[in-house]
Amino acid sequence: MNAVDARALSADQIKDELVTLKKEQFNLRFQQATGQLENTARVRVIRRDIARLKTVLHAKTTESKGEG
Secondary structure (H helix, E strand, O other), rough: OOOOHHOOOHHHHHHHHEEEEEEEHHHHHHHHOOOOOOOHHHHHHHHHHHHHHHHHHHHHHHHOOOOO
């Protein structure tokens, strides 16, 4: 997901997507710990998607409060 796609979502949709990504991140970490992880690049992609969504969500919440 890129930032343009994330900005098109509502705050509730972003929160739902964050929950989904965090679950996937947990599963990937578990696979990595047990030596079953095949696509190691996916960990990095998920981590960056989470950060991107958090950034967009923060911008939306401060924008709605009139701070910026």
